[in-house]
Amino acid sequence: MKRDEVLHNLKAAYARLWVRIKGGNREPEWLAAEVVMPVITLSAYIFLYKMVNAPSEYAGFVIIGGTMMAFWSNVLWNMSAQFYWEKEIGNLEVYLVAPISRMAILLGMALGGFVNTALRASAVFIAGILIFQVPMVLHEPLTAFLIFFLTIGALYALGMMFASLFMLYGREAWHTANLLQEPIQFLSGTYFPTTSQVVPQLVQLLSSLIPLTFGLDGIRRVAILGQGITDVWLHIIALAIFILVLLPLARLALRYMENLGKKEGRLTLRWQ
Amino acid sequence: MSHIVETCDIVRVFKGHDKPVKALDKVSIYIDEGEIFGLLGPNGAGKTTLIKILTTLLLPTKGEAYVGGFSVSKEAHKVRQMISLVSGGETPGYGILSASENLWFFSQLYGLSSSSAKARIKQLMTDLEFDEYAKTRMSKLSTGYKQRLNLARGLLNNPKVLFLDEPTLGLDVLTSKKLRAYIVDWAKREKEGTVLLTTHYMAEADEMCDRVAIIDRGRILACDSPLRLKQKLEDNFIMKVEVSSVQADFSFVDDMKGVIGYSQTRSIQTDTTSFKVMLTEEKIFSKIMLKLKEQNLKILSANEVEPTLEDVYISLVGRGFEEGEKTTHET
Ligand SMILES: Nc1ncnc2c1ncn2[C@@H]1O[C@H](COP(=O)(O)OP(=O)(O)OP(=O)(O)O)[C@@H](O)[C@H]1O
Ligand SMILES: [Mg+2]
Numbered sequence: 158m159k160r161d162e163v164l165h166n167l168k169a170a171y172a173r174l175w176v177r178i179k180g181g182n183r184e185p186e187w188l189a190a191e192v193v194m195p196v197i198t199l200s201a202y203i204f205l206y207k208m209v210n211a212p213s214e215y216a217g218f219v220i221i222g223g224t225m226m227a228f229w230s231n232v233l234w235n236m237s238a239q240f241y242w243e244k245e246i247g248n249l250e251v252y253l254v255a256p257i258s259r260m261a262i263l264l265g266m267a268l269g270g271f272v273n274t275a276l277r278a279s280a281v282f283i284a285g286i287l288i289f290q291v292p293m294v295l296h297e298p299l300t301a302f303l304i305f306f307l308t309i310g311a312l313y314a315l316g317m318m319f320a321s322l323f324m325l326y327g328r329e330a331w332h333t334a335n336l337l338q339e340p341i342q343f344l345s346g347t348y349f350p351t352t353s354q355v356v357p358q359l360v361q362l363l364s365s366l367i368p369l370t371f372g373l374d375g376i377r378r379v380a381i382l383g384q385g386i387t388d389v390w391l392h393i394i395a396l397a398i399f400i401l402v403l404l405p406l407a408r409l410a411l412r413y414m415e416n417l418g419k420k421e422g423r424l425t426l427r428w429q
Numbered sequence: 430m431s432h433i434v435e436t437c438d439i440v441r442v443f444k445g446h447d448k449p450v451k452a453l454d455k456v457s458i459y460i461d462e463g464e465i466f467g468l469l470g471p472n473g474a475g476k477t478t479l480i481k482i483l484t485t486l487l488l489p490t491k492g493e494a495y496v497g498g499f500s501v502s503k504e505a506h507k508v509r510q511m512i513s514l515v516s517g518g519e520t521p522g523y524g525i526l527s528a529s530e531n532l533w534f535f536s537q538l539y540g541l542s543s544s545s546a547k548a549r550i551k552q553l554m555t556d557l558e559f560d561e562y563a564k565t566r567m568s569k570l571s572t573g574y575k576q577r578l579n580l581a582r583g584l585l586n587n588p589k590v591l592f593l594d595e596p597t598l599g600l601d602v603l604t605s606k607k608l609r610a611y612i613v614d615w616a617k618r619e620k621e622g623t624v625l626l627t628t629h630y631m632a633e634a635d636e637m638c639d640r641v642a643i644i645d646r647g648r649i650l651a652c653d654s655p656l657r658l659k660q661k662l663e664d665n666f667i668m669k670v671e672v673s674s675v676q677a678d679f680s681f682v683d684d685m686k687g688v689i690g691y692s693q694t695r696s697i698q699t700d701t702t703s704f705k706v707m708l709t710e711e712k713i714f715s716k717i718m719l720k721l722k723e724q725n726l727k728i729l730s731a732n733e734v735e736p737t738l739e740d741v742y743i744s745l746v747g748r749g750f751e752e753g754e755k756t757t758h759e760t
Contacts (some may be wrong), residue, residue: 161540165540168537168540169537169538169540171537172533172538175534176530176534179525179526179530180523180526184525247516247519248521248522248523250486250519251514251521251535251538251582252538253486254485254509254512254513254514255509255538256506256509256510256538256539257538419485419487419488421444422441422443422478422481422487424486424487
């Protein structure tokens with residue numbers, strides 16, 4: 158009985174993932190724009206750093222930052238507002254009436270979003286490395302992968318939590334997402350390392366609340382500066398804790414919001 | 430036998446803009462297995478609210494409801510395994526996916542195996558006559574075909590109870606007819622297929638439903654088979670008058686004794702007003718005719734008509750459906 162239920166939910170998650178991938182790549186002209194735009198942004202930063210004679214690793218930092226930013230944007234723009242958007246087009250009602258765990262839908266959304274973004278992000282990454290001839294010093298590819306996937310896990314877990322929280326809060330969700338994009342780009346040091354001297358300690362502290370910061374710093378250390386697992390084990394633990402805390406929080410938020418919605422009659426109310 | 434759907438004194442209050450809105454006021458109904466049950470009422474009557482409570486999307490403020498013997502508020506998961514919901518005017522799904530891809534996706538929410546899902550989808554698309562659009566993107570489908578897709582989705586899991594919220598809303602006559610026939614056919618074919626549908630189309634309720642509950646401002650005013658509801662009006666006279674001028678004023682009947690209720694439909698195109706009035710005695714009608722002549726209105730036709738479900742509503746509320754809707758639109 159229990160096993161059937163797990164299987165059933167996995168099927169639902171897979172179906173949601175399939176929709177995401179199928180829908181997300183049906184119109185390839187978007188794909189081009191989604192790769193070209195970030196590459197242009199990256200170039201701007203790299204030229205800037207070249208002009209001020211920054212150390213050569215900075216180009217690598219920027220490229221990794223830009224690549225990871227693609228995932229963060231996906232989490233903010235697609236994941237967070239997803240349930241709200243699904244509510245607007247009438248899908249949320251269908252999900253909620255179906256005998257499935259809502260986490261399965263969220264999981265499918267997250268995995269689908271990750272796969273779609275990974276396609277674009279790897280294109281950006283490869284283009285960046287080739288165009289700017291960035292020197293990479295990668296001794297421990299496994300460690301790099303581990304940190305990368307932990308970062309992704311933490312980011313999407315955060316996205317799942319946002320999706321639940323934003324389910325009932327329509328337009329405010331968009332504003333919040335909007336508000337978060339810029340500061341996080343700054344705080345997490347997308348385009349420059351937060352550990353550098355220029356960033357005040359308070360900002361460093363704040364930025365460590367975001368899993369992206371640890372992920373970025375960890376990957377940069379391993380992929381560009383040639384460090385190993387002994388240097389980044391704290392990053393790994395921090396990211397794992399993020400996942401372990403955020404996933405149950407997402408589940409809790411989802412339950413809470415669904416119940417609140419059922420009580421207040423806002424689950425399927427539009428344009429609020 | 431216990432009922433497949435049962436509500437006990439359901440009250441639902443919403444936070445309104447200035448004061449709370451009582452959308453449902455002690456609603457108690459039951460539906461037996463295999464029945465097609467209609468909830469008929471004007472805009473804002475509380476139809477959708479009741480459907481949302483029964484489909485576990487909304488909690489009752491007071492009272493309890495059961496589907497298949499399970500409490501909708503405490504055993505929602507059990508309820509969800511045996512129901513589905515189709516809301517007319519909504520088109521859930523993903524515009525960028527084709528009709529059949531959308532159906533496949535929804536089938537997976539019910540854990541259908543790949544092969545049985547495919548067979549079921551093919552069957553439903555053939556039955557509802559949109560198999561030629563199987564590969565068309567949903568966003569490119571016309572309203573009628575979107576609604577067929579929506580209904581097909583609701584039938585994917587072969588629900589024990591199918592909830593339909595205004596299933597033919599905004600559809601052309603032909604498509605409405607087809608969908609109605611198919612729903613009736615489904616319920617009868619499955620024998621145990623139970624349907625709860627809401628509508629504000631009288632004919633739809635009359636034509637499809639075994640029993641109808643008339644709901645107005647959150648209250649069930651009557652509940653019976655369409656035939657018996659109409660039979661209760663046998664002692665009354667229902668007269669229909671058509672007069673020239675769209676501005677004809679019938680408000681004088683408000684104070685007349687023996688007038689149970691009336692409704693009017695105005696047509697700007699033909700500059701006429703059609704007036705239906707329900708009376709306790711036939712002779713009151715001549716008084717009305719006199720008053721109309723005083724207004725210098727040309728009477729185009731006047732005759733007694735058979736009662737419809739709308740007349741049942743008029744007899745209960747004193748006004749027609751349309752009038753009720755107008756006042757709710759204004760507020
Ligand atoms: N989520 C909500 N929040 C606040 N008020 C609500 C909500 N849902 C419904 N109402 C109010 O409750 C009343 C009943 O609404 P409901 O949607 O159930 O009517 P209905 O019979 O389905 O009408 P319609 O024919 O227009 O669909 C209305 O006055 C409506 O404004
Ligand atoms: Mg409604």
